[in-house]
Amino acid sequence: MDLKSGYPFWAIRNGLMHAFPRLERDLRCEIVVIGGGISGALIADELAAHGHDVAVIEQRDIGWGSTAASTALLQYEIDTHLIDLCKQYGEADGALAYRACAQAIDDLGEVARGLRDVDFRRSASLYYASKPGHIPVLREEAALRSRHGLRLRWLEADALESDYGLRAPGGILSECAASVDPYRMAQRLLARLQRNGAQVFDRTKVATMRATQRSVELRTDDGLRVRAEHAVICAGYAAQKWIDQRLARNRSSYAFVTDPLHKDELQALDTTMVWESARPYLYMRSTGDGRLVVGGCDDAIDLPARRDRRVESKARELVKKVGQRFARLQLKPAFAWAGTFAETSDGLPWFGPHEQHGPRVQFAMAYGGNGITYSMIGAGLVRARIERRQHSLARLFSFERGER
Numbered sequence: 001m002d003l004k005s006g007y008p009f010w011a012i013r014n015g016l017m018h019a020f021p022r023l024e025r026d027l028r029c030e031i032v033v034i035g036g037g038i039s040g041a042l043i044a045d046e047l048a049a050h051g052h053d054v055a056v057i058e059q060r061d062i063g064w065g066s067t068a069a070s071t072a073l074l075q076y077e078i079d080t081h082l083i084d085l086c087k088q089y090g091e092a093d094g095a096l097a098y099r100a101c102a103q104a105i106d107d108l109g110e111v112a113r114g115l116r117d118v119d120f121r122r123s124a125s126l127y128y129a130s131k132p133g134h135i136p137v138l139r140e141e142a143a144l145r146s147r148h149g150l151r152l153r154w155l156e157a158d159a160l161e162s163d164y165g166l167r168a169p170g171g172i173l174s175e176c177a178a179s180v181d182p183y184r185m186a187q188r189l190l191a192r193l194q195r196n197g198a199q200v201f202d203r204t205k206v207a208t209m210r211a212t213q214r215s216v217e218l219r220t221d222d223g224l225r226v227r228a229e230h231a232v233i234c235a236g237y238a239a240q241k242w243i244d245q246r247l248a249r250n251r252s253s254y255a256f257v258t259d260p261l262h263k264d265e266l267q268a269l270d271t272t273m274v275w276e277s278a279r280p281y282l283y284m285r286s287t288g289d290g291r292l293v294v295g296g297c298d299d300a301i302d303l304p305a306r307r308d309r310r311v312e313s314k315a316r317e318l319v320k321k322v323g324q325r326f327a328r329l330q331l332k333p334a335f336a337w338a339g340t341f342a343e344t345s346d347g348l349p350w351f352g353p354h355e356q357h358g359p360r361v362q363f364a365m366a367y368g369g370n371g372i373t374y375s376m377i378g379a380g381l382v383r384a385r386i387e388r389r390q391h392s393l394a395r396l397f398s399f400e401r402g403e404r
């Protein structure tokens with residue numbers, strides 16, 4: 001599965017940071033993690049930190065899947081409004097999901113603190129109404145979020161204009177958000193794991209998987225055998241191939257990054273990420289070296305060649321959309337790229353065992369706009385499942401919620 005087009009900024013900026021070996025002989029371990037993206041890295045780190053014997057197997061180079069294409073805004077704000085989530089799953093569960101995402105940003109900050117220079121930066125998040133007709137829903141959304149302890153302020157159009165240079169009829173300013181270099185974080189986590197004795201292999205593709213009551217057996221496409229007590233499938237959008245049931249639809253998302261801008265140009269955007277209520281939404285955030293990362297213009301294209309051809313025209317469209325909202329910003333893309341992105345119908349991820357493979361195989365499908373935040377939550381969830389402990393999100397974030 002070709003997950004990205006053009007050169008994702010993180011891969012250009014960082015190159016291949018660490019050398020990991022290929023798997024060259026049969027392997028036995030307690031838990032095998034399939035996929036060395038940000039989900040596999042966070043989950044393997046959590047498991048190893050709690051005493052489990054973990055091995056990670058990645059078919060490409062580490063972090064080279066959709067992680068390298070991610071714009072990595074870390075938000076508590078799920079693509080589905082809290083008001084809609086509450087209607088679908090009840091107010092307690094809707095609020096639980098939102099609060100867990102807010103907690104996950106703190107947890108990601110904690111993980112980042114233990115790593116060198118992964119560009120983790122706290123920021124605010126501004127969610128503006130794309131048109132006046134969206135104001136009533138956003139006000140209702142703001143009131144419900146406040147009621148559940150999420151810290152935010154409502155900003156009127158004149159405040160948006162004066163504080164951000166943004167032309168929009170109103171919006172929600174939340175305190176809780178962050179951003180990170182996701183590729184660097186995955187590389188650093190797995191390099192640390194390797195230094196601490198875990199086995200991390202790249203350029204090794206898992207071809208087949210067979211789970212029994214007691215163990216899981218994998219075969220690589222070179223015919224090597226991996227036996228483990230548990231497998232965790234962190235294969236990103238490719239994970240769908242292991243389950244017959246259709247769980248998400250693939251979309252393409254487009255992004256570009258500018259060269260570093262002067263502080264005067266960035267102004268409040270240096271410390272505030274911005275997104276909007278229209279779908280697909282335009283979004284924007286800064287990097288530690290003063291660039292702006294802009295993304296959006298998602299479409300339903302699932303063919304890499306067609307997606308690749310659109311990268312330049314989509315970047316032009318994004319530049320235009322930014323100019324329409326922020327008159328002072330005439331952005332020039334330094335790099336533009338696209339990536340595959342999977343969306344579930346309710347915006348929630350899938351973590352845990354699926355009946356098709358039984359309890360020894362945990363899936364970590366961090367689908368949706370909050371993929372990285374979900375992966376952080378998934379790390380705790382998957383560990384709880386393997387250790388047979390309760391977890392407050394075990395039902396809502398698992399395949400069981402489909403039964404409601």
Ligand SMILES: Cc1cc2nc3c(=O)[nH]c(=O)nc-3n(C[C@H](O)[C@H](O)[C@H](O)COP(=O)(O)OP(=O)(O)OC[C@H]3O[C@@H](n4cnc5c(N)ncnc54)[C@H](O)[C@@H]3O)c2cc1C
Pocket residue numbers: 003034035036037038039040057058059060061062063064065066067068069070071072073074075204205206207234235236237238239253254255295338339340341364366367368369370371372373374
């Ligand atoms: C353009 C774009 C923008 C995004 N923006 C955001 C954002 O702002 N905020 C956010 O939170 N999320 C965002 N996301 C989503 C986020 O990037 C994903 O949720 C995240 O990268 C998923 O990580 P992952 O490790 O699950 O998947 P991946 O990074 O794709 O890793 C899965 C890995 O599994 C490997 N693999 C697959 N099959 C096998 C096999 N059989 N054997 C061995 N290895 C295998 C793949 O090679 C791959 O490296 C964005 C995504 C895109 C594309």
